[in-house]
Every structure is written in C-alpha cells, then in structure tokens.
Amino acid sequence: MDFNFTEEQDMLRISARDFLAKECPKAKVREMAKDERGYDVRMWHSMAELGWMGLVFPEEYGGMAASFMDLVILMEEMGRNILPGPFFSTIALCALPLLEYGSSEQKTKFLPQIAEGEAMWTFALAESSGKYKASEVRLRAVLRETDYVLEGHKLFVTDAHVADYILVVGRTGDGERPEDGITLFMVDARGPNMKMETIPTIGGDRQFKVSFDGVTVPEDNILGKIGKAWDIVDFVLQRAAVLKCAEMSGACQAALDMTSSYAKERIQFDRPIGSFQAIQHKLADMLIDAEAVQYLLYQAAWGINVGSPSRWQISVAKAKANEAYQRICIEAIAAHGAIGYTMDHDIGLYYRRVKGAQFAAGDTDLHREVIAVGLGL
Amino acid sequence: MDFRLGEKELALKEEIRKFAEAELPPDLVRNTVIDGEFRDFEFEISMSRKLAQRGWLVMSWPEKYGGCGASLLEQTVYEMEIAYWGIPGAWMGISGIQWVGPCLMMFGTEEQREKYLPLIASGEKDGVWCTGYSEPNAGSDFANIRTQAIRDRDDYVINGQKVWTSAAHRARWCWLAVRTNPNAAKKHQGISIFIVDMKSPGVTVNPILNYYGRHHFNEVFFDTVRVPASNLVGEENKGWYYLMQSLAFERRSIAPTTYGSLKRILEDLAKYAARTEYEGQPLSKNPLVRGKLADLAIDLEVLKMFAFQLAWRIAQGQIPVYESSRNKIMGDDLMRRGAIAGAEILGIYSQADPDSEWAKLNGAVQGAYLGFPGQAIAAGTAEIEKSIIGQFRLGLPKSY
Numbered sequence: 001m002d003f004n005f006t007e008e009q010d011m012l013r014i015s016a017r018d019f020l021a022k023e024c025p026k027a028k029v030r031e032m033a034k035d036e037r038g039y040d041v042r043m044w045h046s047m048a049e050l051g052w053m054g055l056v057f058p059e060e061y062g063g064m065a066a067s068f069m070d071l072v073i074l075m076e077e078m079g080r081n082i083l084p085g086p087f088f089s090t091i092a093l094c095a096l097p098l099l100e101y102g103s104s105e106q107k108t109k110f111l112p113q114i115a116e117g118e119a120m121w122t123f124a125l126a127e128s129s130g131k132y133k134a135s136e137v138r139l140r141a142v143l144r145e146t147d148y149v150l151e152g153h154k155l156f157v158t159d160a161h162v163a164d165y166i167l168v169v170g171r172t173g174d175g176e177r178p179e180d181g182i183t184l185f186m187v188d189a190r191g192p193n194m195k196m197e198t199i200p201t202i203g204g205d206r207q208f209k210v211s212f213d214g215v216t217v218p219e220d221n222i223l224g225k226i227g228k229a230w231d232i233v234d235f236v237l238q239r240a241a242v243l244k245c246a247e248m249s250g251a252c253q254a255a256l257d258m259t260s261s262y263a264k265e266r267i268q269f270d271r272p273i274g275s276f277q278a279i280q281h282k283l284a285d286m287l288i289d290a291e292a293v294q295y296l297l298y299q300a301a302w303g304i305n306v307g308s309p310s311r312w313q314i315s316v317a318k319a320k321a322n323e324a325y326q327r328i329c330i331e332a333i334a335a336h337g338a339i340g341y342t343m344d345h346d347i348g349l350y351y352r353r354v355k356g357a358q359f360a361a362g363d364t365d366l367h368r369e370v371i372a373v374g375l376g377l
Numbered sequence: 378m379d380f381r382l383g384e385k386e387l388a389l390k391e392e393i394r395k396f397a398e399a400e401l402p403p404d405l406v407r408n409t410v411i412d413g414e415f416r417d418f419e420f421e422i423s424m425s426r427k428l429a430q431r432g433w434l435v436m437s438w439p440e441k442y443g444g445c446g447a448s449l450l451e452q453t454v455y456e457m458e459i460a461y462w463g464i465p466g467a468w469m470g471i472s473g474i475q476w477v478g479p480c481l482m483m484f485g486t487e488e489q490r491e492k493y494l495p496l497i498a499s500g501e502k503d504g505v506w507c508t509g510y511s512e513p514n515a516g517s518d519f520a521n522i523r524t525q526a527i528r529d530r531d532d533y534v535i536n537g538q539k540v541w542t543s544a545a546h547r548a549r550w551c552w553l554a555v556r557t558n559p560n561a562a563k564k565h566q567g568i569s570i571f572i573v574d575m576k577s578p579g580v581t582v583n584p585i586l587n588y589y590g591r592h593h594f595n596e597v598f599f600d601t602v603r604v605p606a607s608n609l610v611g612e613e614n615k616g617w618y619y620l621m622q623s624l625a626f627e628r629r630s631i632a633p634t635t636y637g638s639l640k641r642i643l644e645d646l647a648k649y650a651a652r653t654e655y656e657g658q659p660l661s662k663n664p665l666v667r668g669k670l671a672d673l674a675i676d677l678e679v680l681k682m683f684a685f686q687l688a689w690r691i692a693q694g695q696i697p698v699y700e701s702s703r704n705k706i707m708g709d710d711l712m713r714r715g716a717i718a719g720a721e722i723l724g725i726y727s728q729a730d731p732d733s734e735w736a737k738l739n740g741a742v743q744g745a746y747l748g749f750p751g752q753a754i755a756a757g758t759a760e761i762e763k764s765i766i767g768q769f770r771l772g773l774p775k776s777y
Binding site for chain 1: 378379380381382383450643644647648650651661662666667668670671672674675676678679682683685686689690703706707760762763764766767768770771772773774775776777
C-alpha cells in the first residue's frame with residue numbers, strides 16, 4: 001500500500017496550481033461567467049501548449065501518454081480554482097471514450113485536434129426526465145440510405161455553444177432491455193437542423209437544450225457498434241464521475257482553506273473566531289469531509305489507473321463527494337457570516353457550482369443505488 | 378499510489394476466517410461494543426492464548442518480545458478481521474497490546490521491556506493491563522490529575538483516585554498517570570507514568586456498572602501504594618509526552634476495529650433485509666432500507682481508507698499529528714449512525730435484550746446501540762478530538 005504520489009505527479013500538481021493561480025484568478029472566473037463563450041480563449045491555448053488536453057493520449061495522437069491518475073491530479077487543481085470552460089466536457093465526457101472505443105480512423109482524425117486545443121466536444125445524454133438511464137433515451141435515429149437521421153432533444157448539454165462535435169446518445173432500435181438499441185453519434189455541432197437554447201444555471205456554466213430536427217449523421221461518425229453503445233455510455237459515466245470528483249475534491253479543499261484562513265483573521269469579542277469551538281469544530285468536520293472525498297477519489301482513480309476499475313468504488317466516491325462538497329460550502333458560508341453571502345466573496349462561487357457538480361455523471365441517488373446493488377440488496 | 382493489500386495480508390484474512398469458524402461458538406453473542414472484553418473472562422483469556430499461539434496477539438512486535446515483526450498494515454488488517462468476526466480476547470485487558478507495549482518499546486527501560494512485554498504476548502492473565510488516566514476532576518482536562526507519587530528512597534508512594542478504569546478488575550498491572558511535581562509552571566509539565574502491580578497493598582478496585590448493568594469500568598483507589606522507582610516509565614515529569622503518544626496509539630486502533638465490526642453488521646443487515654418479507658416483497662427492495670445501508674457503506678469505505686492511510690503514515694516513520702483524532706471522530710460517528718440505522722431496520726425487535734432469543738443478528742445491533750455512547754467518550758470526546766484537529770492540523774488558536 002502506498003499513499004504517495006510520484007515526484008512527477010507532485011510536480012504536475014504544483015505547476016498546474018501555479019498556472020491556474022496566475023491565469024485564472026477569481027476575477028477571471030467572474031468575468032467568464034458573463035462571457036458569451038464562457039472560457040478564455042488565450043488560456044485554453046496555453047493549456048493545450050502545456051499538454052493538458054492530450055495529457056492521457058498516446059504520443060501518436062499528440063498526447064503526453066500520462067496516466068489517468070495524472071489527469072485526476074490536474075482536474076483536482078482545476079476544481080480548486082473553479083476553472084471555467086469546456087475541459088471537462090471535451091476531455092472527460094468525449095475524449096476518453098473516443099480513445100477507448102474509437103476506430104483508428106476516428107482517433108487519428110479527432111484526437112490530435114483535441115490535443116492541440118483546436119476542437120471542443122460535448123456529450124448529450126439526458127432528456128426530459130433528467131435521468132442517466134437507458135430507458136429515458138427517446139431521441140430516435142433512423143437509417144436513411146447511408147446516413148442516420150436524428151429526431152429529438154437533449155437537455156443540460158454543457159458547452160454545446162462552443163462545441164465542434166456533440167456525442168449524442170440515441171436510440172436506433174428496441175430490444176429486451178432498455179440498454180439494447182442505444183447508439184452513439186458524433187454529430188457536427190455546426191450542422192443544419194439543430195437548435196440550441198440556453199438553460200441558464202445557478203453555476204454560471206453554459207448548459208443547453210439541443211434539439212435535433214432531422215440532423216443527418218454519416219455512418220462513419222458512429223462511435224462503437226450500432227445498437228450496443230450503452231456500454232460506452234456506462235464507461236463515460238464512470239470515468240466522468242471520478243474526474244468530476246476530482247474537481248469537487250479540489251473545490252472542497254479550497255473552501256476549507258479559505259474558511260480556515262478567515263477564522264484566523266476575523267476578530268470578534270476581541271479574539272479570532274477560530275478560537276471559538278463552535279467555529280473550530282465546524283472546520284474540523286469540514287476537514288474530515290474533504291479528506292474523505294480525497295481518499296475515496298484516489299482509491300477509485302487508482303483502480304482505473306491499474307486497469308481494474310471498480311464501479312462500486314467509483315459510486316462510493318461520487319456519492320460522498322456530492323454530499324460533502326455541498327456540506328462544506330454551506331458550513332463555509334456559515335463560518336464567514338454575512339460576507340460569505342455576498343457577490344464579492346469567493347465562497348459563493350463554489351457554492352453556486354454544487355448543483356451542477358452533483359448532477360454531472362450521476363446524482364447521489366443513482367450512485368447510492370449502485371452501492372445498494374453491490375451490497376446484495 | 379497503490380491501494381492493494383499484499384499477499385501476506387490477504388492470506389492473513391483467510392487464516393483468521395478459518396480460525397473464527399473453528400474456534401467461535403456459532404451463537405456467540407456479538408455485542409462486544411457494550412461488553413468490552415471482560416464478561417466471560419475465562420473464555421476470553423482462552424482465546425487470547427490461542428491468538429498468542431498463532432503469533433497474532435502482538436504480531437507487530439519484534440520477535441524478542443513475543444511478536445513476529447509484522448507490518449503495521451498487517452496489524453491493521455488483523456484488527457479489522459478480529460472485529461469483523463467478533464473474536465474476543467484480542468486486547469489483553471484494554472491497554473497492554475495497544476499502547477503499554479508500544480510505549481515501553483519507545484520509552485521504557487530494557488528491564489521493563491523484558492519483564493512486561495513477554496507477559497502481554499503470552500496471552501495469560503498475568504499479561505492483562507488497565508490504564509489509570511481519568512480522575513473525578515480530570516476528564517477532558519486530563520492534565521488536571523491529582524493522584525500523586527512522592528519519592529521515598531528507592532520507592533515512590535502513590536495516593537489518589539482513578540475513575541472509569543476499564544478492566545481494572547481483571548488487570549494484573551496498571552499503566553498509571555500521576556503527578557510528580559505539583560509546582561510545575563504548567564500542569565502538564567509535572568506528570569509521570571508508573572507501572573503498578575494491581576496486587577500491591579493499598580490498591581482497591583470498586584466496580585462502576587454502566588447504564589446497562591455491565592461491569593466494564595471501575596474506580597480505583599491508591600492508598601499509600603509503594604512502587605519501586607524502577608517502575609517509573611521514561612523520565613520523571615515527562616509523562617505528558619508519553620501520554621499523548623499512548624492516546625495516539627489508542628485512537629489509531631479505533632478505526633480498524635470499528636470498521637470490522639460495522640462491516641459485519643452492515644453485511645448481516647443486508648442479508649436480514651433480503652430474507653425478511655414486508656408488504657409482499659423482501660425488505661431489501663424498500664428504497665429507504667437501501668438508502669440507509671448504502672449511506673453506511675459509503676462512510677465505512679471512508680473509515681477503511683482513513684485507517685490504512687494512518688497505518689501507512691506511521692509505517693513511513695512519520696508521527697501523525699491529527700489523523701488518529703480524525704479517525705476516532707469518523708469511527709465513533711459511524712458507529713452511532715450504524716447502530717441507529719441498524720435498529721431502524723430491525724424495527725420493533727431492536728428493543729429486545731441482546732442476549733435474548735428475540736434479538737436478531739445475535740444482538741450485534743443492540744450491542745452497538747448500547748455501546749456507542751461510551752465508546753465515543755473513551756480516549757477523548759469528539760469535542761477534544763475536533764479541537765486537536767483545529768489546533769494542530771488547521772493551525773487555529775487554542776480554544777480552551
């Protein structure tokens with residue numbers, strides 16, 4: 001057993017932290033929440049130059065051939081700084097399944113563009129029920145000559161407005177199980193017969209309803225096998241759950257650090273409020289929550305890293321992160337008092353992102369159910 | 378990073394399973410959380426002996442003191458499994474294995490080590506210890522102890538009273554904290570530790586029954602008890618440092634043992650829910666039951682990681698500052714939640730006496746329910762542990 005990161009991993013963390021502290025201060029986060037694109041183009045290209053987009057790609061696709069754990073470390077730092085933009089949707093939701101399930105033509109065509117920061121992607125799964133279940137996939141895809149024609153809509157598609165491609169989960173058939181007949185389409189996001197409507201969110205990120213009104217997709221742009229793509233969706237949900245956990249873990253640590261510093265500086269009754277047990281014990285609880293998220297995250301990520309991912313451990317980590325991140329933010333605001341409730345203070349930026357993070361790659365109920373099944377229930 | 382258990386640990390788990398199946402009566406009442414170790418002492422000591430024969434009782438100690446030099450990781454796995462199977466007799470009272478032995482190895486003289494460590498390792502009654510820390514006016518404010526030791530030629534003479542002394546009625550030895558310098562500038566600077574033979578003239582042990590009528594702890598009076606100066610541990614007036622170390626050792630083992638016993642309870646509850654019909658379907662289909670058990674499983678996994686992380690840090694030769702406190706808070710809180718959720722799932726049967734034929738799951742849930750409030754106080758309340766985290770991990774000002 002070994003809880004240490006490698007020296008290279010420690011260096012990756014430090015360089016990511018330094019870069020983000022410099023390039024992505026909270027003023028930038030606030031600015032991007034109002035920005036039409038929602039991310040800083042210059043920063044995006046710098047990130048690509050640092051090799052972040054292609055971090056886990058093999059070198060032949062312009063990548064750094066780093067490990068999944070390295071990506072976790074990077075995204076923990078992104079979460080600490082609440083980096084705005086389409087990194088999660090491009091890399092966690094799309095590049096990873098492309099890498100795992102894409103044909104060599106598809107990989108050669110798409111991955112280098114992503115590594116260079118030239119292409120952005122997003123993933124479209126949820127429909128009206130908002131649930132990530134195969135039974136809820138209604139979007140129809142019908143074969144007409146050599147193209148599939150998509151009819152339906154998707155909700156809460158992140159960063160669709162800047163995406164070049166959307167991975168769309170559609171139904172090409174019906175079988176015994178709802179998972180049968182699910183197909184994944186790589187849809188040109190700038191093509192005709194598609195409509196995007198903003199879904200304004202409390203997190204300040206960019207989410208959309210995307211309507212497909214006779215969108216044609218050539219057969220070449222199917223990822224995996226026709227009618228058998230639910231396994232890929234499942235893969236995406238598991239990997240993305242871990243990477244979202246990484247962001248949440250970083251955010252938990254940032255909220256804790258911020259509150260701990262404030263408790264040392266803020267004087268009331270002639271003493272720093274951190275000397276009061278009501279505040280100190282709250283902070284101790286926050287620390288335990290933050291470390292719980294960290295270690296569950298590392299355990300789940302390590303399983304993936306060594307090629308034996310555990311669905312159960314992934315769900316345990318995401319379910320914990322969902323609750324702990326929310327609790328830490330609420331306690332952090334309480335410890336700050338009224339200033340924590342203001343637009344000017346940073347803690348609110350973290351709290352406002354709780355909801356989006358919870359629903360990304362599976363809400364608590366979804367993961368609790370996986371855990372219950374694992375218990376033999 | 379690597380979170381795999383090694384072959385040694387996996388083999389150990391398997392051996393302990395076989396041991397439990399061979400040696401434990403099938404209807405063993407598994408309410409150790411409330412009973413501690415001392416209810417059926419003869420049976421417990423018989424198990425201690427068997428654990429000693431296996432080389433498990435003090436596995437992480439060096440061979441020359443009766444151990445087999447196992448790693449702290451193996452020790453952690455052993456503690457988890459012992460608790461999972463509910464194997465009694467693993468602790469030789471409530472101090473010897475967990476902190477008296479390790480502290481003597483760090484701070485004791487070679488004579489002390491050679492005399493006391495093999496006794497503990499033997500699994501015999503003469504190796505059973507208790508610990509004299511709390512006093513009527515020194516609970517969380519532990520440095521306030523008044524029991525006094527005064528030097529008299531080659532002896533020290535001890536007078537005073539200890540309270541909540543677990544296993545004192547079974548112990549041959551007491552690991553005793555006393556005041557040796559009443560004039561020290563700060564209270565904690567005048568404290569020393571002695572080894573006291575519980576058979577010494579002047580030692581009186583009175584039972585204190587817990588709220589369920591069980592005899593776990595005691596009050597212990599010391600009336601002009603003479604102890605040879607060679608029984609002083611480490612240096613005079615440096616006891617506070619040893620005490621803090623002993624408490625860190627004690628708190629360390631809480632996470633593995635709580636993990637083990639709760640894991641068993643969780644698994645048994647899952648099986649109970651699967652075989653119990655309610656409204657025409659198994660109770661396990663009930664979303665509330667599923668949610669309760671899943672929530673426990675999540676934090677049980679946290680507790681496991683915390684336990685391994687702490688063991689790993691110590692094994693690296695680092696001195697953990699706050700992790701023991703973190704683990705104790707997490708373990709106690711989870712024991713509380715597990716007991717309450719378990720009782721909710723057992724429903725009306727959860728009020729049955731754990732020893733009675735009406736108790737489900739051999740009384741394990743009731744044992745936890747009755748035991749957790751006490752366990753949460755022993756070795757430091759949640760409030761004390763959180764203050765330790767606040768002060769020593771987060772760098773906040775002292776809060777008391």
